[in-house]
Amino acid sequence: MSQDLANEPADSVSVTISGGSMGGLFTGIALDSAGHDVTIAEQSTGTLRSRGGGIVAQQSIRQFLSRHDIVDPTNITTRASERRFLTANGDVRTSKADSMVFTSWDAVYRQLRAAFPDDRYHTGRTVTGIRATDGTVRFADGEQTTTELVVAADGGQSTAREQLFPDTEATFADYVAWRGVVPEADLSDTVIDAFDGRFTFYQGERMLILAYFIPGGDGSTAPGDRRLNWVWYDTLSGRERETVFTDTTGTNHQFSVSPGQLQDPVETRQRERATEILPPVFADLVATTATPFVQAIYDLQSPQMTVGRACLLGDAAFVARPHTAAGTAKAASDAVELKAALGRHSSLGGALASWDEARTDYGERLVAQGKRMGDERLSLGS
Ligand SMILES: Cc1cc2nc3c(=O)[nH]c(=O)nc-3n(C[C@H](O)[C@H](O)[C@H](O)COP(=O)(O)OP(=O)(O)OC[C@H]3O[C@@H](n4cnc5c(N)ncnc54)[C@H](O)[C@@H]3O)c2cc1C
Secondary structure (H helix, E strand, C coil), rough: CCCCHHEEEECCCCCEECEEEEEEEEHHHHHHHCEEEEEEEEECCCCCCCCCCCCCCCCHHHHHHCCCCEEEEHHHCEEEEEEEEEECCEEEEEEEEEEEEEEEHHHHHHHHHHCCHHEEEEEECEEEEEEEEEEEEEEEECCCEEEEEEECCCCCCCHHHHHHHHCCCCCCEEEEEEEEEEEHCEEEEEHHHHHHCEEEEECCCCEEEEEEEECCCCCCCCCCCCCEEEEEEEECCCCCCCCCCCCCCCCCCEECCCCCEEEEEHHHHHHHHHHHHHHHHHHHHHHHHHEEEEEEEEEECCCCCCECCCCECCHHEEEHHHHHHHHHHHHHHHHHHHHHHHHHHHHHHHHHHHHHHHHHHHHHHHHHHHHHHHHHCCCCCC
């Protein structure tokens, strides 16, 4: 730790955050509430739009929303009280009581964004470089700013991580997640009855599909207004990764192809596969989905989360497979723990060192857990 950081107080710290999605907003709100002086720079212009998905509303997310007086989590969450596995013909294979809480990415983002002041949330502001030694951040328009702390919450393809840890790369798993969201109004009564109040799975050979209800596009959780969210982990079944991840314009993506941009043969083949191998209610659900999309499954692990005055937070530091249902929850707890470390330690250096140690350890364990869960569920390596 440099002498500067060891001697610098950890209160009323000036902070620049790169990235204004979940991690950036959790951090901005948490640090602002502790009296730090926070500014967020988000590269996108306007409001961020959901990639169209549900998230498990883990306790860390719900606690964040209620402890910061943002929203009563029950207003933006749906619940399941049973975890059910189906057989291939749609019968119930196993069922057990299990309480799960779900929400949607857009419902949480909207609440967080509204809770952070507009005058300190700058859109269309792309960070191009960070100097970790003195906290200088450079922007694409040539401007720069210097603050005592820089938090890079700039996601799985983090510019900051590339700069700080150029050797850290995503490792792709041998399967992908096909996903979709269907408005409840478009679903048949049979499908609604099958999934309502449940977290439902079908485990097939080297594949797993699951579904749960999430709030509607406007955040409403009332029956009739909700959406049914599904995630289908499937191997590439002989297809080239490049073919699956090339969109309708011929552009090849590394991480995902957005809703409405899957190439026709790719989408058609997956829809046919749904009819062939999924239980009828899941096949029906996939067939009703207007614009399915696909995401790569990958593991990403940074060697540490702080360098000098710069921190990597959320997906910028670690990406664990979605089986852990922990991406957004981890971003929330990274932020809460950063605030706690700054409150607990008298020096900025001491706070960052203790946060780094604890959160890097947590991130490593989560990535390992995600690999185990995924490889087991997709019967990989066996
Ligand atoms: C628009 C959007 C929609 C999403 N929808 C879903 C969903 O439906 N379901 C789901 O499970 N997960 C979704 N995610 C991912 C989810 O938010 C993350 O996996 C998790 O919450 C951790 O969040 P994060 O803030 O660390 O990373 P991310 O959510 O990936 O956010 C990173 C942010 O940094 C910004 N950024 C990147 N580079 C720069 C730069 N150089 N300068 C300034 N800003 C930069 C990005 O524009 C983005 O807003 C979405 C992410 C985004 C950005």
